[in-house]
Every structure is written in C-alpha cells, then in structure tokens.
Amino acid sequence: MRVGLDVRPATGFPNSGIGRQNVALEDAFRAHPEVQLQVFSVGPYDHPVRRIAHCPRWATPLDGIHRLPERLKFEACFLPGALRDAEVELYLANLNMGLPIGRKPAGMRYVLQLHDLFQLTLNNAHGSKIKAMIYGQTDRLSIAYSVKVADRIWTPSQFTAEETVRLFPQARDKVRVLPNLVEGFTSTPAQLDTPLPERYWLCVGTREPRKNMPWFVEAWQIARRQFPKTPALVLVGGPDGLSTAQRELPGLHILRGIGDGQLHQVYRQAERLWHPSYGEGFGLPVVEALGVGTPVAVASGSSLDEVTPADSPRFSPHDQSALIRLMGVLSTAEPEDPAPLKAWAERFGVEAYRRRFNELLEELR
Template structure:
C-alpha cells in the first residue's frame, strides 16, 4: 500500500509534540512491511528535506508552515495533484487539519490525526484580536473540512475522541484512540548553562492560556508564604504569560531554548512535575517526567486523567484554596520510588505505539480487501 504522510510538522518544528509524533508515524510506517511510504512537505529552497519529500516548487520559510496562506497554497494548489502523481492510496494528515482541498480521488483514503480541539473550544495565544478572529474562523473551517473528509480520525486520548464526537457527531464511526508515543530521553542528561535552584518544582509548556500557569503561580506564591518548605518553581517555556509581579516573584525561574539533553537533566532534578492545564489532548510532559522517575501532580478534567498513574495527586484547575493545601502537603513529601513511574511511562513507549499503530492499519487493510 502506497502511503503519503504530511511531513510539515517534522520539517518545521521537529522538537514540538506534534513534530515528534510526525516522526514517530514515519518510523512506524517504515517498519510496516506492507507500506511504501512517501513524504509530503514544504521548505525553503536548498533545504535537505527536498531530497526525500515531495515539495512544491515555491519556497516556504520554516516558521511560516502554520500561516494560513501557506497552508491553503499547499493543501489546495499542490497536494491534490501531487498525491495523484505519486499514486498514493492512503494519506495521513497530522496537524489537526491539513487534508487536501478538493474532491477526493476514487479509491484514496484519508486519515486525520487529531491531537486536540482546543483551537475550537478555548482561547489561544495570538498577537492581536484581529489575528485571533481570522485564525479562529480558519481553524473552524479547516478542522471541519478535514473531519468531514477523513475516513479515519486518530486521537491520542479518549478525552479528545469524546470531544470530537461532541463537536462533530457525524464523525462518531470514524474515531479511533491511538495514544501518542513518548520515546524517553536517549541523550545523556546535561545541566543547562543557566544554574538551577537546589530544590524546585517544574512546569513544562507555558504559552497557551489553557496551560493555566498564572493560576498555578498564584497558588504557589500563597503556598510559599504559608509553608516554609515549598520549593522554588521552574517554568520551561518562558514566563511571558505572567504579569510583571508574578514574573519577578522570589523563587520563580524561567528557561527557554534548552535542548533534549538539558531538558532531560531538568526533569531528573525536579522534585515534582506539575501540570495545571485546564485542557490537554494528551499530556506529553507528564509521561516524559515519569519516564525518568520524577513524580507528577496534575489537574483533573481532561486527558491528564488518562495518562497519569491512578495514585498520583490530582487537583481542580479552578480551586485555588485546594491547590494551595495540596502544595502544603507535597512540599514536605519525601522521595518516591522511581520504578512504578517508569513502568507506567513504558505503556506509552515505542513498542506500545507500534502495536497500536499496526492495529489501526490492519483495520484499513481489512476494509480494503
């Protein structure tokens, strides 16, 4: 079976959550003996991806892959004919959208990897109100188009599957749950250039409003005043989401631009990862922390309920007082055995992902016969 894969996320932002899942899909497809894989992407001129992927003649900057004009140009003017020329039988789009615009050729099947639907259900970070309106409308149209056109929709959690059916009831029969892969860290841990505090709690991923970081920092500041052993707080991803008073709070640290080996070190040295998000489609940092034996505490109400060990502390993402009290309890908690955390994380490793992927593809093969 000739399979085409949307390789734009892996080209433009390979270290992001979606970029890593794109690469994981590529590896799973190459490992399947029934698949002949073709990649489709955009890139600047002379970029090495052009040697291994089908790309349009025009140049696209790596930081422009998500821009609406570039998306429409690729999906409407290039992709439909490119898929026909390559005789693709199954095409996988994995940017929450991105299926070709136009009539689907007879016999071709489309798969949409839908990581989450927060573009439709929550406020997202945009530079201005005008951009927020434009992208909000385009996201609704693009996601709706891809959901309608897809023969299968793969979601990383039951939470996202349920949200998909809630927003698009007609898609119920297409939706399947395939958890993301978290490979763990292969590079040796290395301390970042910025010195780390002796004791710290950790939050990873801080940009979008749904990450709920200002609320969490407010609770942490109160806990610092009430409980003398509350550790420092390290934010990986920056502190732009905070107001000036919070950014300058004693004991608060921010890190940006670190590589995988440095992130590995940051996870290992943390006393605990906190994930206070109001909504998560999967929760990659939770599994990354668990994979190195670092305990976690998570907000309830989204996919974090699924990817977190049952005995891990949970809290409401809106109840400030309860979160402060939990911080007081955990500020004096002793070290935990890393074994159970790492065993849980292995449920989301490469072998588990390959097994789930093959089950999804076997279903397609059976239907094609």
C-alpha cells in the same frame, strides 16, 4: 500499500509535540513491511526536506507553514495532483487539519490525526484580536472539512475522541485512539550553565492560556508564604502570560532554549512535575517526567487523567485554595519509589505505540 504522509510539522517545528508525533508516524510507517512511504512537505529552496519529500515548486518559509495562504496553496493547488502522480492509496495529515482540498480520487483513503480541539473550544494565544478572529474562523472551517472527508480520525486520548464526537457527531464511527509515543530521553543528562536550586518543583510548557500558568504561579507564591518548605519553581518554556511581578518572584526560575540533555537533567532533579492545564489533548510532559521516575501532580478534567497513574495527586484547575493546601501537603512529602512511575510510562513507549499503530493500519488495508 502506498502511503503518503504530511511531514510539514516535522519540517517546520520538529521539537514541538506535533512535530515529534509526526516523526513517530514516519518511523512507524517505514518499519511496516508492507508500506511504501512517500512524504509531502514545504520549505525554503535550500532546505534538505526538498531532497526527500514531494514539495511544490514555490518556496515556503519555515515560520509560514501555518499561515492560511501557504496552507491553501499546498492543500488545494499542489497536494491533489502530487498524490495522484505518486499513486498514493492512503494519505495521513497530522496538523489537526490539512487533508487535500477538492474531490477525493476513487480508491484513496484519508486519515486525520487530531491532537485536540482547543482551537475551536478555547481562546488561544494570537498577536491581536483580528488575528484571533480570522484564525478562529478558518481553523473551524479547516478542521470541519478534514473531519468530514477523513475515513479515519486518530486521536491521542479518549478525552479528545469524546470531544471530537461531541463537536462532530457524524464522525463517531471514524474515531480511534492512538496514544502518543513518548520515547524518553536518549541524550545523557547535562548540567545547565546556571545551577538549579537544590530543591524545586517543575512546570513544562507555558505559552497558551489553557496551560493555566499565571494562576498556578500565584498559588505557588501563596504556598511559599504559608508553608516554609515549599520548594522553588522552575518553568521550562518561557514567561509568556506571567505578569511582570510574577516573573521577578524570588524562587522562580525560567528556562528557555535548553538542549535535550539539559531538559533531561531538569526532569531528573525535580521533586515533582506539576501540570495545571485545564485543557490537554495528551500531556507529554507528564509521561516524560514519569519516564525518569519523577512524580507528578496534575489538574483534573482533561486527558491528563488518562496519562497519569491513578494514585498521583490531582487538583481542580479552578480551585486555587485546594491547590494551595495540596502544595502544603506535598512540600513535605517523602520521596516516591521511581520504579512504578517508570513502569507506567512504558505503556506509551515504542512497543505499545507500534502495536496500536499496526492495529489501526490493518483496519485500513
């Protein structure tokens, strides 16, 4: 089978969740003995991706991959002809959208990897109201088009699968669940330049409003006043969304730009990872924490319910009083046995991922 894969996410933002899953797909395709893989992307003229991928003759800056004019040029003007010339039989896009625009050639099949639908259901972070309005409309049209023309839609969770069917009932028979790959850390734990507190809780990923971080930090601040043994809090990802007063709270440590080995160490040292998001398509940090034996506490109501062990603490992402009480209880909790946590995380490892991937690919042969 001659397969084409959109690798724009891995080109432009390789360390993001979508970029990492883009690499996981590429590795899985290359490992399959009956697949001949062709990759398609964009980039600057001097970018190394141009040596391995089908790219248009024009240059695209790495920070412009998501921009609407660049997307339309690639998906409408370049991709249809490039896929035909490469004799691709199956093409996969994993940008939540991005399938070729125009008439689908006879015999070609499309797969859309749809990570979540929060672009349509929630208010996301944009530079201005005008940008939010423009992106809201174009994202809706782009996702709806890709859902319509896709032969299969792969989602990372049952939650996202159900949201897809709720918003696009006509796609019900196309939707399949392929849980994300979480390989764990390959780098050795490395110390940070600035020492971490002896005891701390951890949150990873802070930018989007749905991450619920200002609300969570406010609850943690109150818990620190009410329960003296409440640990410090480390945020990985930056202070976006936090008020000036919150950024200066005693016991709050904000980390940005740390390496993989340093992140590994941050996870390992944490007493617990908290994930307060009210909207997640998968919840990668939860599995990363469990993979190093760090217990978790998560907000209920989205895909976090699926990636978290049944006996892990849960809380409503809208009931701050209940969260504060839970923080009080967990501030004095005994350490957990890491072995069951690591065993749970293995269900999202390479072996499980490849097994499910091969099942879904077999469907399309």
